[in-house]
Amino acid sequence: MARTKGSVGADTKTAIYAAAKKLIEAKGFEAMTLRQLAAEVGVQPGSVYRYVESKDELLQALMNQHMISLIENWEKLEGKGDDPVSRLKAFVAFHIRYHIERRADVVIANLELRSLGEDYRADVVTKRSQYEANLRSILADGVQAGAFPAVDLEVAAFAIIAMLTGVCFWYRPDGRLSIDEIIEVHQKMVLRGVVG
Amino acid sequence: MARTKGSVGADTKTAIYAAAKKLIEAKGFEAMTLRQLAAEVGVQPGSVYRYVESKDELLQALMNQHMISLIENWEKLEGKGDDPVSRLKAFVAFHIRYHIERRADVVIANLELRSLGEDYRADVVTKRSQYEANLRSILADGVQAGAFPAVDLEVAAFAIIAMLTGVCFWYRPDGRLSIDEIIEVHQKMVLRGVVG
DNA sequence: TAATTAAACGAACGTTCGTTTGATTAATAG
DNA sequence: CTATTAATCAAACGAACGTTCGTTTAATTA
Missing domain, CATH: 1.10.357.10 (Tetracycline Repressor, domain 2)
Known part of the structure; x- marks a missing residue:
């Protein structure tokens, strides 16, 4: 699989930011891993980098x-x-x-x-x-x-x-x-x- | 080299705790690595485990x-x-x-x-x-x-x-x-x- | 002085980290 | 209908992580 059906970039970006807020609030920035963040969004770790520089x-x-x-x-x-x-x-x-x-x-x-x-x-x-x-x-x-x-x-x-x-x-x-x-x-x- | 001249366990433990406080205050617990902590004390990373369980x-x-x-x-x-x-x-x-x-x-x-x-x-x-x-x-x-x-x-x-x-x-x-x-x-x- | 213990080294372990890359599919435009 | 772009996956990268362990040396005890 590659691009998933119904995927919209803007939505994914919003979801990434929301998930990041949630995870950082709960565990702290350093403790949050990009793999946890990706999993929370429902996406592969590498995909986060389409929306985030680092x-x-x-x-x-x-x-x-x-x-x-x-x-x-x-x-x-x-x-x-x-x-x-x-x-x-x-x-x-x-x-x-x-x-x-x-x-x-x-x-x-x-x-x-x-x-x-x-x-x-x-x-x-x-x-x-x-x-x-x-x-x-x-x-x-x-x-x-x-x-x-x-x-x-x-x-x-x-x-x-x-x-x-x-x-x-x-x-x-x-x-x-x-x-x-x-x-x-x-x-x-x-x-x-x-x-x- | 192994045991260093003039080393005293109690002093090392004190130094480890003091260095840990300093580093955690400055960078946060997750961001502090045991290698940084060891370096601050002037000791090898593994040596910290003589004084700290984890x-x-x-x-x-x-x-x-x-x-x-x-x-x-x-x-x-x-x-x-x-x-x-x-x-x-x-x-x-x-x-x-x-x-x-x-x-x-x-x-x-x-x-x-x-x-x-x-x-x-x-x-x-x-x-x-x-x-x-x-x-x-x-x-x-x-x-x-x-x-x-x-x-x-x-x-x-x-x-x-x-x-x-x-x-x-x-x-x-x-x-x-x-x-x-x-x-x-x-x-x-x-x-x-x-x-x- | 010889035997024992305390303290640290140095190298390595498997794991996980942030990040990069190239292929693959969905949506969109001409 | 075709070409292009957007969005994602799958796989891998080297580096760094916390931690373990056998060895080596200093100090202490007998």
């Missing part, structure tokens, strides 16, 4: 896509005119919801930075900092407007991001709290902790 | 040691008689300081859980939950004593742990703030966020 390039593509998508989705949602408190609450809600819905992407982006080549890593780190700058900007505006007391913006931003991202490592769909309830708790904690 | 057992030993040490060190320090606010501040200080000082251990324990065998993983997860229970207990006592308002203890504990652990991922010794200053900022945020 294993490293695959990881880089996944991470880059995630970071770009994260930044774009926040920019789409952000209401520039609102007051700092509303914007902060919106950021908390967005970050938690987005990270829960794309758990695989987030786990990969946060756990596999070390597996990325030097140059690609720098690129992802830059994009991450770019996203975090949105939060720092909200905090700075709040302080300037007198809505927030003087906090260390850099530390506060790191702390907030860490606790929000952390949610997707313990959240379970059948857990005690709904996503909305979890968001509400975090909004309260963030506002109290930063706003004082 | 690569998997090495990871398990590292993680287990870390979790036990973490729990023991907190228990040593905890003042049971103090009020909830003092205990919470003490926990924040301990956690940040301990995690910064043992960055490699922490990175391994947090990033390499997936590389651990099923049974070993369960063991580490249990120990982690056991450590986190200390924080939950402090929060619960605070609520009961009326010192803290009603917060969701489970979520609050996760959030606090996440933001505290996160410090050792961005902390730099030559950074703007000292460890003490970072601790102070976090104590303030935690107390505000939880105590209200």
Whole structure:
């Protein structure tokens, strides 16, 4: 056999990326073999290389896509005119919801930075900092407007991001709290902790 | 050549564990090869097996040691008689300081859980939950004593742990703030966020 | 000093890895 | 209907992997 009936290149590529996300999330990038990836897609190992330059390039593509998508989705949602408190609450809600819905992407982006080549890593780190700058900007505006007391913006931003991202490592769909309830708790904690 | 002059088994074992921590922190467990580990120690690959049962057992030993040490060190320090606010501040200080000082251990324990065998993983997860229970207990006592308002203890504990652990991922010794200053900022945020 | 143990070497084992290649079949275009 | 392109297979590549083992030398004990 060679080309299989009904095969479409674009579909196979999509399937490869989806399977890669699933496997890397579960076992880690280095632990995932191209043979496992191919088997998950239902294809021979060599066939993956029609859609992927190398294993490293695959990881880089996944991470880059995630970071770009994260930044774009926040920019789409952000209401520039609102007051700092509303914007902060919106950021908390967005970050938690987005990270829960794309758990695989987030786990990969946060756990596999070390597996990325030097140059690609720098690129992802830059994009991450770019996203975090949105939060720092909200905090700075709040302080300037007198809505927030003087906090260390850099530390506060790191702390907030860490606790929000952390949610997707313990959240379970059948857990005690709904996503909305979890968001509400975090909004309260963030506002109290930063706003004082 | 065979046995090298001045070689001592205990020293070699120590060197192997230290090198393993360093390499796993930098590149990840799967990415570290036994040949790299041996080279770092200055020994032949096969010689590592005099001190280590297998690569998997090495990871398990590292993680287990870390979790036990973490729990023991907190228990040593905890003042049971103090009020909830003092205990919470003490926990924040301990956690940040301990995690910064043992960055490699922490990175391994947090990033390499997936590389651990099923049974070993369960063991580490249990120990982690056991450590986190200390924080939950402090929060619960605070609520009961009326010192803290009603917060969701489970979520609050996760959030606090996440933001505290996160410090050792961005902390730099030559950074703007000292460890003490970072601790102070976090104590303030935690107390505000939880105590209200 | 002779016998024993501790520590490491060096070479090899079978396996699996990421990757390449050429043949083969399905879909598409002229 | 034929020629071309898209998509996949089957097989293989060399390299590197974790691990084992018999040997050799240093240290220790008797």
